[in-house]
């Protein structure tokens with residue numbers, strides 16, 4: 001069974017081929033450098049770049065896998081959530097390919113793909129609890145299986161990655177700044193009284209980072225000397241932390257507050273779902289060192305198996321889309337050419353058709 005996956009929901013263009021449940025090849029082009037100039041993803045530029053990159057990446061993934069388009073059984077494409085124009089570019093390619101070779105079309109929920117991609121390297125014990133932390137989303141899921149997931153909580157405003165990136169921007173670190181905050185934070189001790197733990201005085205499983213963001217913004221406004229004088233392309237964490245220990249402390253304290261906010265909601269969710277055998281943590285922010293050690297501690301204390309993928313599998317890639325498509329296809333589900341893209345903020349319908357009817 002050969003499944004070609006297409007990912008174009010944001011600023012990574014990627015194609016991958018899964019052969020019998022394993023990655024045969026992947027090609028990926030990140031647009032990070034293009035958007036960095038603007039301090040965030042510019043949707044129009046993202047769509048144009050996807051269109052430009054896809055043909056070359058398709059050739060590359062086919063030649064790397066040794067597969068022929070004619071052999072592809074299913075084409076899996078991210079249908080959302082994401083930037084509408086970008087999703088449509090991937091969707092256009094997917095529909096063209098299935099019309100050309102008669103493969104099945106499988107629309108994939110990008111967030112489901114993030115959650116179940118760790119299965120590419122190890123088995124997930126279900127029922128599981130899932131925490132998705134990326135630049136666009138922050139969600140808690142109850143996973144009954146790899147195709148049955150219920151949303152338990154979500155962010156009411158910024159995603160965790162957005163909170164990291166906006167804090168980085170306040171300090172004049174380049175976009176996307178999460179990784180720089182992480183590196184600088186590792187060189188200082190957090191001051192646990194500096195910033196509030198975000199949105200923890202309630203009984204729900206939702207997240208909100210606007211209060212924390214305002215607290216950091218106010219602190220930087222009152223201490224303007226913390227802001228780096230010049231934005232550098234690839235800032236050196238060691239030098240910055242040595243020159244400004246207080247800036248490093250701000251990064252560490254912010255990371256601590258975020259980690260504690262996530263810890264409190266995770267522990268609450270695990271208490272409410274004692275049936276969970278494992279905890280899956282995925283998304284770009286799952287690369288963060290303080291968050292990784294926090295979720296490791298939670299899993300140890302609650303005695304659930306922790307599934308925390310390698311950072312390369314945390315960020316956007318087509319292998320996760322191809323894998324999810326191959327799982328859905330093997331369970332007998334697909335879409336027809338009426339498949340529509342779903343923008344960020346709208347629920348993704350469960351509208352699969354039995355294979356063979358599309």
Ligand code: KG4
Nearest residue numbers: 134135136161176178182284285288315316
């Ligand atoms: O999942 P992802 O690659 O893209 C989507 O948003 O779908 O996540 C990107 C986000 C960005 O906000 C980036 O700053 C953040 O993940 N990120 C990190 C780290 N590495 C990436 N945030 C904190 N610490 C990191 N080490």
Ligand code: ZN
Nearest residue numbers: 114134315316
């Ligand atoms: Zn993503």
